[in-house]
Amino acid sequence: MSFLERYLWKSVLTSILLTWFSLALLDRFFAFLGELGDVSPETQYGNLQAFYYILMGTPKLLYDYFPTATLIGSLLGLGNLAANSELTAMRAAGVSIRQIVMMTLKLGLVLVVLIFVLGEWVAPHTELAASSFKLRMQQKQLAVGNQGIWVKDGNRILNIAKLWSEQKMEGISIYEINPEAGRIDTITHADRAERDANGWMLYDLNRKHIQEDGVTQEVLPQVHEDNLVPEQVLSIAAVKPNQLAASELADFIRHQRDNDLNSSRFEQAFWQHFTTPLSTLVMLIIAAPFVFSFQRNAGAGQRIFIGILIGIVFFLFNRTLGSIGIVYGIPPLLSATLPLLMFLFGGLWMLKRIR
Template sequence: MNLLDRYIGRAVAFGMLLTLSLVLVLIAFFSLVNELEEVGKGAYTTAMAFSYVGLILPRFAYEVFPVATLLGSLIGLGSLASSSELVAMRAAGVSVSRIVGSVLKTGLVLLVVVVAVGEMLAPLSEQRAQRMKMEALSSQVALQTRYGFWSRDGDTYINIRAFLPDSSLADVYIYEYDPDHSMRRITHARRAVLIDGEWELQDLAQSDFWEQKIFSQKLAGLRWPGLLEPELLDVVTVQPHMLPAWDLWAYVAFLKQNGLSAAQYEVAFWSKLVVPLVTLVMLFLSIPFVFGPLRSVGIGQRVFTGAVVGTLFFMFNRVFTYLGVVYEFNALFTAAFPTLLFLLVALLFFRRVT
């Protein structure tokens, strides 16, 4: 990057980081207010609520970064426009395309950092936050591992390998021991469904150990009330934002193998891959506003305009995502269409200022 790239990049990067910080402060405040309502339930404390909010912020940083780039670029380039520095650059022969290139270079550098945070740090910190909250709220002795969810009820140990989107459980193992710690029975259920506050195990295979002999049987269904506290479902159920892209793809394959709808997770997977394009589009969209209708207005009006455009994109993206899941649109089309539409709008505006 030459001197001009660095100069423009510093202004844009400062605007982006300032915007991102302010947005995260607001998100943290409202998230903390929500978490404080849970304080006092079980062993959940105020300190845990603060820790929980801190651990989920990397995920929010990843999600709001595209909109923060739009606002930050408007602030950074707007400050250069207000001091007539952009006019001086144009007078010196620097084209709008050259300035766009400098902005995009800065965006790409920050994007690499944010994607690394979103795909590596955020899922781990989110899972740690959920595990901490689960252990505090649950009266069961519970543990979340790479081999699934484990809980203990007296001399019975329960291993749940998968939590499905419809709030049912899959691949459930129950190990029952005698007081002398010898194995008494192993139960495996392909699925468990919550009915009237009690879990019903379905498609079971049981093996009883008795006097050095094993007795096996298969059952269609069996009620097991103490399998998992229902209030923990919201905490331990797999959410799309809790998984990196590669784990989302594997989870989609798992759902399809079990004959379950994977539309929500497919859209989430492609949305993660589209994030770099969304960020670049938001950066590109800021250029026409700075060199066009907002070139002579104050920073407050630029921020307001950017917030309106960013909100419109966010809302349209969410609505179209829901429509795509409900009406089973192609997942890639559902994830990419809002971004491509705003890219088209940005190109139309860009042609007017060049």
């Protein structure tokens, strides 16, 4: 890496990081104020728990904000170099606009790898931990811990190792209590359960009946249950697509397809695991034309405004097209990549017009 490239990286990366953490800090502040509305003396969810919940959700927020922070930060970093005539000096020394853009894109490739790691191995787990923590603090019927979800439903206690969605769960244990005898009568284990029109089908079931004179056991390939889990528990405890890594989403999508079930939401989330990091490169490409042409004489405030405006347009277009795709049956790959491709071609077109 040349001295010029290191200097360019330092200027752009410093601005990106400052913008990134500034956006996250501002968002977390207002999120905490909003979370105070859920604080209740009737539950264990107090101010300290609300702060912890907000803190645990920060990695996912950093992941979502990174493309916008890259755009604003690169506008500021390159814009400061342009305002100080440093980009002009680079071009006078024989460094072309294409070379400067390629230097920033090399930085972008490094950032893509880092943000992919954040989105694949950090953000999903902290997001799930944050949701589980809040549920555990607020719900008396429901508890979430390292051993899965615990639900009390009348005289039954259920443990669910993985609640994938409102149609699928894995690792189910059911403990049926005899209130008169004050002990457990039946323990049922099932490898998985899938929902159909009439209830739930439990597969690979092992049931133990505990009696005073001993324990009897039965093994069944599948058993149907009309009411396995309370409906309100399913709606709040099911794993959300943004709480899953790409590998977990791929497994779930495969299961849905094998059983002719809709998996559009999860496919959309799967492709966004790749389009979100790649949008970092697109934001760097879009920033260059504004710096080299329209923004030569613009101040930092104008560059921030343009960056925020483009970032909001990209975010809203991406989110809206994703929702429209799910409703109207647009292929998830197309709805996930179309905003990225449109902004990429727009950035390349603007770059070609620079002289």
